[in-house]
Amino acid sequence: SQTIHQWPATLVQPVGSPLSLECTVEGTSNPNLYWYRQAAGRGLQLLFYSVGIGQISSEVPQNLSASRPQDRQFILSSKKLLLSDSGFYLCAWSSWGQGRSPLHFGNGTRLTVT
Amino acid sequence: ILNVEQSPQSLHVQEGDSTNFTCSFPSSNFYALHWYRWETAKSPEALFVMTLNGDEKKKGRISATLNTKEGYSYLYIKGSQPEDSATYLCAPNAGNNRKLIWGLGTSLAVNP
Numbered sequence: 319s320q321t322i323h324q325w326p327a328t329l330v331q332p333v334g335s336p337l338s339l340e341c342t343v344e345g346t347s348n349p350n351l352y353w354y355r356q357a358a359g360r361g362l363q364l365l366f367y368s369v370g371i372g373q374i375s376s377e378v379p380q381n382l383s384a385s386r387p388q389d390r391q392f393i394l395s396s397k398k399l400l401l402s403d404s405g406f407y408l409c410a411w412s413s414w415g416q417g418r419s420p421l422h423f424g425n426g427t428r429l430t431v432t
Numbered sequence: 433i434l435n436v437e438q439s440p441q442s443l444h445v446q447e448g449d450s451t452n453f454t455c456s457f458p459s460s461n462f463y464a465l466h467w468y469r470w471e472t473a474k475s476p477e478a479l480f481v482m483t484l485n486g487d488e489k490k491k492g493r494i495s496a497t498l499n500t501k502e503g504y505s506y507l508y509i510k511g512s513q514p515e516d517s518a519t520y521l522c523a524p525n526a527g528n529n530r531k532l533i534w535g536l537g538t539s540l541a542v543n544p
Contacts, residue, residue: 361436361534362521377531408475417525418464420478421532 320345324409324424331431337382337396339427341409344390349411350356351392352421353384368392404431438522438535445512446543452508453538455522459503465526466532467507468498471518479507479520514543 324341331337343349354367364377366384374384381400385393392409407427412419437456445451455465467479480489485500493510509516519537526533 359536361536362523363534364531367528394469417532418481418483420466421468421476423475425475 320324320411322409322411322422326426326427327425328432329420329430330375331429333401334398335429336380337364337399337403337429339375339407339409339429341392341394342390343392343411346390346413348389348410350414350419351386352410352412353392354408356408358405366394372401386415398426399431401431410411415424436522436524436533436535438520438538441536442539442540442541444541444543447513449512449542450508451512451540452454452506453540455505455507455524455535457503457505457522457524457533458524459500459526461526462500462503465498465505466520466523467505467524468523469518470521470537476521507538509540512540514534514542514544517538517542 321344331423342426354362366374366376366387368374368386371389381403382394382396389416396417407429410421411423439454464481464483466481468476469479470476479491480496481487482498484533487498489490496505496507498505505522507520519539521534521537523532523534
């Protein structure tokens with residue numbers, strides 16, 4: 319069966335510090351991978367998605383970047399965090415495009431930038 | 433920008449009550465609609481992916497219908513149980529960019 323792991327679960331970082339969140343998927347090959355963010359009072363916002371190694375699409379201009387160094391590994395990074403980066407970050411995978419294939423989510427990372 | 437509205441925003445029912453929520457979205461360029469359940473301290477869990485007008489899907493006591501012509505979907509829970517307490521999210525995939533756009537959800541609390 320397929321599983322998705324996301325870590326850390328919570329993170330408190332000062333403004334200006336770097337960020338690295340990691341997500342790995344097991345039990346499937348060539349998944350589509352996604353990073354979402356939920357800010358307070360807002361719906362899930364797609365930040366990045368990837369259809370293959372090294373292929374990253376950015377959905378919104380922001381202070382964050384994503385990388386996919388291996389087929390089932392997806393990393394969310396920042397060189398210098400801003401207060402506005404605080405939020406709940408979710409990694410997800412799907413078998414194919416997010417149109418008609420359900421998303422399978424990790425447990426999320428609660429990031430607080432102080 | 434695709435506008436997704438879910439109503440009600442929150443709902444409190446007694447155990448055994450049946451309930452339903454609405455997801456409204458623009459009907460043009462419809463491709464698919466997803467429903468997810470998000471329990472506190474857990475990750476969102478896919479309930480249904482619906483694609484055809486008139487679709488009706490069922491999973492245990494939960495069912496959903498889809499009307500793509502008028503742009504809405506209903507989610508029904510029959511005989512609510514405390515374990516049904518969660519936020520229910522809908523996410524249509526429509527418009528030209530074929531991305532999921534998420535509603536804010538309906539928060540359901542079932543009292544024992």
